[in-house]
Amino acid sequence: MTVVPEDRLMTLICDTCGEAATGRAYVLPDAEVVWTLVTDLGWSGSPFASGPHHCPHCSLLAPPTGGHASCDDHGPGGILGIDHVDDVTVVTPTGDIDLDTGDTLRAALSHAADMGGDVIVDLTRVHLVDSAGLGLLVRAHLDARDRGATLCLATPSPFVRTVLRTMRLDGVFTVVDDRETGLAHLAVTPAGPVGHAAVAGRRA
Numbered sequence: 387m388t389v390v391p392e393d394r395l396m397t398l399i400c401d402t403c404g405e406a407a408t409g410r411a412y413v414l415p416d417a418e419v420v421w422t423l424v425t426d427l428g429w430s431g432s433p434f435a436s437g438p439h440h441c442p443h444c445s446l447l448a449p450p451t452g453g454h455a456s457c458d459d460h461g462p463g464g465i466l467g468i469d470h471v472d473d474v475t476v477v478t479p480t481g482d483i484d485l486d487t488g489d490t491l492r493a494a495l496s497h498a499a500d501m502g503g504d505v506i507v508d509l510t511r512v513h514l515v516d517s518a519g520l521g522l523l524v525r526a527h528l529d530a531r532d533r534g535a536t537l538c539l540a541t542p543s544p545f546v547r548t549v550l551r552t553m554r555l556d557g558v559f560t561v562v563d564d565r566e567t568g569l570a571h572l573a574v575t576p577a578g579p580v581g582h583a584a585v586a587g588r589r590a
Contacts, residue, residue, distance in 0.1 A: 482514040
């Protein structure tokens with residue numbers, strides 16, 4: 387553990403140099419989620435208490451990691467691509483989805499809605515989603531449901547899965563492991579809230 391809880395405060399410890407900083411980190415009812423503390427202090431690293439975390443100085447020295455969106459991949463949100471596969475629109479955002487960057491994703495989801503079919507939001511390159519970003523996804527989900535379509539979340543990071551579970555949204559969204567699984571699922575599942583909602587809780 388690189389975060390030490392004490393009363394209502396948490397101490398963040400840099401995994402590189404050992405520097406420590408203390409502050410509040412409560413945003414979700416889950417003591418393991420400390421990303422607000424990491425952000426407020428200008429640190430980088432995991433949104434979870436288990437780390438790794440880097441102080442502002444060591445953040446410049448921390449080597450990048452591969453695979454899923456890494457702890458140090460945070461940055462301005464954008465759209466990596468919008469792909470049309472049969473009747474499904476796949477939107478691939480990148481960076482953090484928050485209040486400052488949500489407009490870009492909102493525009494992409496509006497385009498997907500205009501296409502009229504199902505939507506997959508590929509979160510492979512997204513690490514953090516704040517309350518504003520989550521609200522944006524919920525509204526897009528409701529819009530899809532109202533027009534008889536489904537919005538899938540593909541490849542969510544462990545943090546996003548925790549947020550969905552903590553906010554009790556894991557039974558609302560259809561969550562799949564990757565875009566290919568989402569495309570296959572949408573191809574065989576009847577459209578509309580009844581058909582797709584049946585798998586949401588099991589896949590999240």
